[in-house]
Amino acid sequence: MKERAGIQSVEVGFALLEALGRAAGPQMLRDLAAAAGMSAAKAHRYLVSFQRLQLVVQDPTSTRYDLGPAALKLGLASLSRLDAVKLGRVRANVLMEQIGHTVALAVWGNHGPTIVHWEESPQAVTVNLRLGDVMPLLSSATGRCFAAYVSKDAIAPMLREELTRAQKQGRADVPATMAGVRTMLDEVRARGASRVVDVLLPGIVGFCAPVFDADGHIALGIVALGPTGTFDPEWDGAVHTPLRQAAQQLSRDLGWRG
Template identity: 65%
Template sequence: MPAAKFPATPKSTSRHAVSDKETDPLRAGIQSVEVGFELLNALSQAPGALMLRDLAAAAGMSAAKAHRYLVSFQRMGLVMQDPLSTRYDLGPAALRIGLASLSRLDAVKLARERVDGLLAETGHTVAIAVWGNQGPTMVHWAEAPQTVPVTLRLGDVMPLLTSATGRCFAAFMGSEGRDAQRIAPMIREELARLKKMPHNGPTLQDVPQTLREVQTVLDETRRRGLGRVVHSLLPGVAGFCAPVFDAQGRLALGLVVLGSVATLDTDWSGAPAQGLLRCAQRLSADLGHAVTALP
């Protein structure tokens, strides 16, 4: 008996069939949602509530078009309008979404996701430091192919005055409030230890010896936006540390680039320093910090 022949299965013409375009997350989307988001984005960047004409202009659309979106956003609680001034501002639903997002952020996790890219960009060892019980503490470490001769380990606490990490934390944590009261005695203790260092020990450079010199170093760190040491931690070693801030403007962690002075460009405007600074600013923005201008 000849084998039974079955008709070829036709290609599906069902309304449930999904095209490549519909499954491509980069191409599929709803344009009106993206357009409406520009209004919410404009409100989030404004210093306060906005008049309709100003909000529309900031979002790049006509006032009539913006008003239609705002009516829907008001119904959803994303936007509210002051009945007296008629100005628009973010509503309670936007606040709930923002707070939920912030509560789920893990600064160190987000920073670790950027370490490989920063290592590839700078070509030097990259580390992450957070404030621990004893001071700025290394919690993640990624070595460059040409390892810098530094015997640092995870959990090491960095000095405040002779490491880029310490200078970064001292500058951006210790300017005011409770943190300043905690850091000030630590700086005095470290100064006392530096004065007792044996003269026949390793020759270190750019090491402050007085409180006035400390203030000069920390002022420059704030002005430059990151800490730097050259021959200060160890002879022949240089490093930068950039601060990463959270949504409340608190120092969340420090991003570190470390290398030999023979290969690491130690100029403030050099590629390693500027690449590190850009990465830290973008991470701060992802954590909800208001960064004035992203590079």
């Protein structure tokens, strides 16, 4: 399809706004121009216009430039219209085709981590999970992921119940003490994802990676699962790596800058 004509000067000038958005703080003209790939004189002309539109402000003392109130209003308006699950559905379908295994989305609901979307691979094995199912914190990849990132108060009642049950059953495949839980959740945060093998479902491996919103809160979890015979269970392997990358990209789409 033929590319539609646009206004090149607008596209060129936008590089300055992008550079400000990536920067850790206000920028000197020379540094901002270099980041945008243009001369200081050219950058200054764009910045004068952006100041008139309140997209950019300049500190009169330091002479550094930063994003202005109009840029903030546009950013907040965009964030308010973002739907994490809607964006996640698109990402989940692409990921499912990439890894060849079932992908699901989960959110934190009133009763815990809840499956809200399911992209089943044509080669998927049948698993006894349904939309709306609430996943356990200790024995599911989804639960472990959310337990690592939601507030302690939010998970406390559910965690106490599961710990008591694990202790009574004498299970060796899930933590049975708070010390064990803390070790498990520290690993989730260090890896950027959670994993279970033959824990919740026999013969099934599951990964779950967190997706964060603009405030750094977990918005949803992206889950990948499949049979142990064909599913790569390794960290940084054929499933974990693209899953983590998809979650990070979706987080950036939602405004996360961590």
